[in-house]
Amino acid sequence: MVNRVTQQTVQRSTLSNLQLNLSKVSNLQAQMSSGKRITKASQDPAAASGLLAQKAEKSASTQALRNAQDGESWLNLTDTTLQQSVSVLQRARDLTVQAVNGGANDTSREAIATELEGLRDSLLDLANTTYNGRSIFSGTSSADAAFEDASGGYAWNGVAGARVTRRIGEDATVQVDSDGSAAFGNGATSVFQLLDDIAADVRAGTNVTGRLDEIDAVQNNMLISLSDVGVRTKQITDVQDKLALTIQNLTSSISDSEDIDLAATVLELSMQQVAYEGALGAASNVLQPTLMDYLS
Numbered sequence: 001m002v003n004r005v006t007q008q009t010v011q012r013s014t015l016s017n018l019q020l021n022l023s024k025v026s027n028l029q030a031q032m033s034s035g036k037r038i039t040k041a042s043q044d045p046a047a048a049s050g051l052l053a054q055k056a057e058k059s060a061s062t063q064a065l066r067n068a069q070d071g072e073s074w075l076n077l078t079d080t081t082l083q084q085s086v087s088v089l090q091r092a093r094d095l096t097v098q099a100v101n102g103g104a105n106d107t108s109r110e111a112i113a114t115e116l117e118g119l120r121d122s123l124l125d126l127a128n129t130t131y132n133g134r135s136i137f138s139g140t141s142s143a144d145a146a147f148e149d150a151s152g153g154y155a156w157n158g159v160a161g162a163r164v165t166r167r168i169g170e171d172a173t174v175q176v177d178s179d180g181s182a183a184f185g186n187g188a189t190s191v192f193q194l195l196d197d198i199a200a201d202v203r204a205g206t207n208v209t210g211r212l213d214e215i216d217a218v219q220n221n222m223l224i225s226l227s228d229v230g231v232r233t234k235q236i237t238d239v240q241d242k243l244a245l246t247i248q249n250l251t252s253s254i255s256d257s258e259d260i261d262l263a264a265t266v267l268e269l270s271m272q273q274v275a276y277e278g279a280l281g282a283a284s285n286v287l288q289p290t291l292m293d294y295l296s
Contacts, residue, residue: 047257050257051254051257054250054253054254054257055254057246057250058247058250058251058254060170061243061246061247061250062247064167064168064169064239064243065240065243065244065247067166067167067168068166068168068174068236068239068240068243069240070166070176071166071168071174071176071236072233072236072237072240073131074131074136074164074166074176074177075176075229075232075233075236076233077129077131077136078129078136078137078176078177078178078229079226079229079230079233081126081129081136082178082183082222082225082226082229083226084126085123085126085127085183085184085222086219086222086223086226088119088122088123088126089119089123089191089215089218089219089222090219091119092116092119092120092195092198092215093212093215093216093219095112095115095116095119096116096198096202096208096211096212096215097212098112099112099198099202099208100207100208100209100212109202109203109205110203112199112202113199113200113202113203114199116195116198116199116202117195117196117199119195120191120192120195120196120199123184123191123192123195124147124149124154124192127146127147127180127183127184127192128145128146128147134164135157135158135180136177136178137158137177137178137179137180137183137184138156138157138158138159138177138180139158139159139160139161139162139163139164139177139179140159140162140163140164141157141158141159141162143157143158145157146158146180147180147184147190147192150192150196153187153188153193154185154186154187154188154190154192154193155186155187156180156181156184156185156186156187156190158179158180158181160181163175163177164176164177166236168236168239168243169239172239174232174235174236174239175232176232176236178225178228178229179225182221182224182225183221183222183225184218184222185218185221191218194211194214194215194218197211198211198215
């Protein structure tokens with residue numbers, strides 16, 4: 001049995017094919033203008049789902065990298081501050097040794113005591129170092145300074161056990177601050193009070209030989225804190241290298257899945273445009289006006 005083909009059937013078929021060709025041209029033009037192979041999820045649901053997952057992973061890795069970079073800046077500042085503190089305390093020790101060995105007169109003892117007090121002020125400034133407005137030695141405390149001045153008894157304003165951390169992975173965090181009380185002491189047992197006491201002893205002509213062991217104990221605490229900061233700096237540096245590589249690989253993978261092949265797309269668009277123009281020419285022969293068109 002032969003199906004009947006009417007003029008309306010031919011017209012509908014021709015218009016449908018024209019619309020299909022035009023849709024292909026439109027999709028290719030959209031890809032050319034956006035540079036993306038997939039401009040909406042319905043074009044390739046499976047690929048679109050994979051792209052969303054990769055973009056989410058890249059976003060998380062990028063945020064973790066920013067966290068790690070911020071943490072490294074915090075730790076680098078802490079490292080520098082502790083190194084400077086160790087140097088200042090070493091100068092205080094040298095002055096104490098000088099006071100022990102010197103058989104100094106009142107003038108020289110006063111000079112040593114005055115310099116010791118200056119070193120105390122320098123250490124206090126270092127202990128109150130801030131990063132982006134936050135003290136690096138007071139944990140999560142909102143206090144303006146990690147340590148009070150002499151009128152406050154050199155009290156530590158930090159929160160015991162509270163740590164400032166940065167998330168550097170889905171299940172990984174790293175501490176970026178340092179416990180000020182561990183490095184500098186607290187109140188009457190602080191390095192600041194120790195230097196005050198040594199300065200007073202020097203002025204009074206008291207033998208300060210026993211103070212050398214106290215200075216060495218504080219300096220050892222600072223070195224322990226410095227070593228701990230170094231370990232965490234190494235950890236956060238290694239993570240940055242790993243995250244940077246992950247982001248690079250994800251960027252490449254996303255580009256391979258999402259971006260168009262420009263040369264191939266230009267060629268395909270040219271071919272579709274030729275096909276569309278050919279279809280238009282054929283349609284013009286098929287869809288000839290009839291007497292009924294004029295009568296209607």
